[in-house]
Amino acid sequence: MAFKLIPFVAFFLASNYVADAIIGINWGRQTAQRLLPAMVVDLLLQNKVPEARIYSSQQDILQAFAGSGISLTVTIFNVQNVATIELARKWVQEKVPYFDSANIRRVYLGNHVFRNGLTDKSFLNMAINTLETLQFAINEAGYADQVKVTFPNPEVVIKDNLTKPSEAEFQDDIKEEMARTLRILKKNNAPFIVEVFPISYVTYHNFDPEFAFIDNKSPFVIRDKNNTVYTNAFDFVHDAFVWALIKAGFPDMEIIMGQVGWPTDGFPGANASTAERFFKGMLPYVASNKGTPMRPGAPIHTYVHCLTDENKMPYYYPFARHWGIYRSNGEPKYKIDLTGQGRDIFPAKAKGIMHMPERWCVFNGNDTDTLKVKRNFDEACTTADCTSLAPGGSCSQLSFAQNISYAFNMYFQANFQDEKACKFEGLGKVVTENPSTGRCVFPVEVVKGQQVGDVAADGNRIHYHVPNFGIFLVLVSILWALFCD
Numbered sequence: 001m002a003f004k005l006i007p008f009v010a011f012f013l014a015s016n017y018v019a020d021a022i023i024g025i026n027w028g029r030q031t032a033q034r035l036l037p038a039m040v041v042d043l044l045l046q047n048k049v050p051e052a053r054i055y056s057s058q059q060d061i062l063q064a065f066a067g068s069g070i071s072l073t074v075t076i077f078n079v080q081n082v083a084t085i086e087l088a089r090k091w092v093q094e095k096v097p098y099f100d101s102a103n104i105r106r107v108y109l110g111n112h113v114f115r116n117g118l119t120d121k122s123f124l125n126m127a128i129n130t131l132e133t134l135q136f137a138i139n140e141a142g143y144a145d146q147v148k149v150t151f152p153n154p155e156v157v158i159k160d161n162l163t164k165p166s167e168a169e170f171q172d173d174i175k176e177e178m179a180r181t182l183r184i185l186k187k188n189n190a191p192f193i194v195e196v197f198p199i200s201y202v203t204y205h206n207f208d209p210e211f212a213f214i215d216n217k218s219p220f221v222i223r224d225k226n227n228t229v230y231t232n233a234f235d236f237v238h239d240a241f242v243w244a245l246i247k248a249g250f251p252d253m254e255i256i257m258g259q260v261g262w263p264t265d266g267f268p269g270a271n272a273s274t275a276e277r278f279f280k281g282m283l284p285y286v287a288s289n290k291g292t293p294m295r296p297g298a299p300i301h302t303y304v305h306c307l308t309d310e311n312k313m314p315y316y317y318p319f320a321r322h323w324g325i326y327r328s329n330g331e332p333k334y335k336i337d338l339t340g341q342g343r344d345i346f347p348a349k350a351k352g353i354m355h356m357p358e359r360w361c362v363f364n365g366n367d368t369d370t371l372k373v374k375r376n377f378d379e380a381c382t383t384a385d386c387t388s389l390a391p392g393g394s395c396s397q398l399s400f401a402q403n404i405s406y407a408f409n410m411y412f413q414a415n416f417q418d419e420k421a422c423k424f425e426g427l428g429k430v431v432t433e434n435p436s437t438g439r440c441v442f443p444v445e446v447v448k449g450q451q452v453g454d455v456a457a458d459g460n461r462i463h464y465h466v467p468n469f470g471i472f473l474v475l476v477s478i479l480w481a482l483f484c485d
């Protein structure tokens with residue numbers, strides 16, 4: 001037994017990991033109405049979350065995090081914005097005041113550059129050059145040890161027909177570029193970021209659904225080289241990347257699990273109770289510093305994906321909008337102990353949320369002209385979020401007429417109950433009786449507070465103001481933000 005531990009001990013000594021695994025959280029804002037940054041900081045502090053990732057590097061958000069003690073990972077989606085040394089230096093100059101005050105630790109560059117790089121090599125090479133340039137500009141400013149630039153990596157960057165982690169290697173098409181990236185990361189002691197969504201991973205690989213959970217209750221396990229045994233997708237994917245890195249010549253590069261989530265709608269098996277079970281197993285597992293079969297005892301920094309639902313996520317797949325621990329109104333959906341102690345508790349509630357009145361928009365039932373009905377349904381769902389209607393979703397059991405009502409209401413609420421948004425060529429009507437049925441909730445929107453247009457460009461300080469919409473807003477307008485990343 002002891003001799004087998006030798007490589008692991010060596011691995012430990014060779015790496016410079018901190019002692020404990022950290023559980024962070026991602027906060028995306030592709031939503032119609034957004035929790036204000038200050039409110040989110042408050043939520044994270046109440047839940048004792050030590051690290052967060054945001055999907056921008058906007059000054060107003062950095063400002064809210066400043067002094068909170070929470071460590072931050074920021075994102076630069078548009079690689080072009082920092083693609084020359086001048087632009088990189090300008091970015092650093094703007095953000096440097098926050099490097100210390102908002103405790104910025106990492107910068108994630110691009111939106112899955114290696115996924116796009118599978119088809120666009122010149123873009124990928126530009127992104128890798130930018131990684132190097134931006135890190136150089138950061139190092140030049142004296143933050144080489146604190147702020148690391150890296151790319152987040154979805155599973156598709158490794159060959160996708162794995163039956164065992166040890167089969168993993170980076171896709172042939174990007175091997176060379178990945179090697180160059182890894183050399184840059186290594187030189188700067190920056191981590192490698194992995195994203196995994198076990199619910200879809202097991203479906204896609206035809207593994208037993210139980211394999212998605214840490215507390216796998218089935219006999220289904222995967223045995224691999226070096227006496228390793230896999231009982232769950234989290235370890236499996238982590239170690240697949242360990243093997244891919246070994247084969248690429250970087251056996252001891254730190255891996256951070258940058259997005260690990262479980263949706264609650266829009267996919268078979270996606271609901272609040274399965275999400276609760278998933279995190280109830282996973283977070284204490286991470287906090288235990290048990291490591292994985294290939295890296296026993298090594299802490300795995302893990303980011304829970306994500307804070308709130310994002311009803312404006314692009315419609316790549318129906319569950320894309322349902323990853324939140326919280327609904328978009330700041331109510332937790334299920335019990336989760338974000339400290340990893342496994343306590344049976346709900347996370348703290350966002351404070352001060354106000355709802356619009358109890359009013360819904362529904363289909364009046366006139367289906368004489370089915371094309372017209374269909375057209376209005378499609379129009380509503382183009383802008384509003386109808387993903388709960390998808391197979392396996394919480395509203396997948398509705399009748400045809402209820403389907404139409406659901407769509408009309410989502411559109412009406414997304415327009416903050418503006419009666420003009422319930423016309424639908426004479427097919428819609430406003431009601432005060434709640435049309436929700438079974439698991440399917442017809443939501444009532446929260447009161448909006450801030451108008452689009454407050455944010456001109458990344459970097460502008462935002463001045464909150466109180467717009468005029470009737471009786472609701474006095475109390476709440478300061479609590480909600482509505483602007484684009």
Ligand SMILES: *[C@@H]1O[C@H](CO)[C@@H](O)[C@H](O)[C@H]1NC(C)=O
Pocket residue numbers: 159161162163167
């Ligand atoms: C995966 O697919 C590649 C090429 O499509 C093939 O060379 C390889 O043997 C496959 N691996 C497994 C484990 O099936």
Ligand SMILES: *[C@@H]1O[C@H](CO)[C@@H](O)[C@H](O)[C@H]1NC(C)=O
Pocket residue numbers: 007225226246
């Ligand atoms: C796996 O085990 C073999 C044989 O004991 C050993 O040579 C090799 O270094 C191990 N691989 C890893 C990645 O630990």
Ligand SMILES: *[C@@H]1O[C@H](CO)[C@@H](O)[C@H](O)[C@H]1NC(C)=O
Pocket residue numbers: 268269270271273274
């Ligand atoms: C959640 O999904 C699981 C797995 O498919 C299922 O057994 C359970 O009944 C679902 N729970 C609810 C409340 O729909």
Ligand SMILES: *[C@@H]1O[C@H](CO)[C@@H](O)[C@H](O)[C@H]1NC(C)=O
Pocket residue numbers: 366367368369372
């Ligand atoms: C129902 O819709 C048809 C076609 O759009 C319209 O001609 C008719 O007047 C409507 N009926 C009622 C009762 O509104």
Ligand SMILES: *[C@@H]1O[C@H](CO)[C@@H](O)[C@H](O)[C@H]1NC(C)=O
Pocket residue numbers: 389390391398399400403
């Ligand atoms: C309701 O809408 C969903 C999504 O468009 C569709 O999959 C489903 O078949 C519809 N149900 C009925 C009864 O029309």
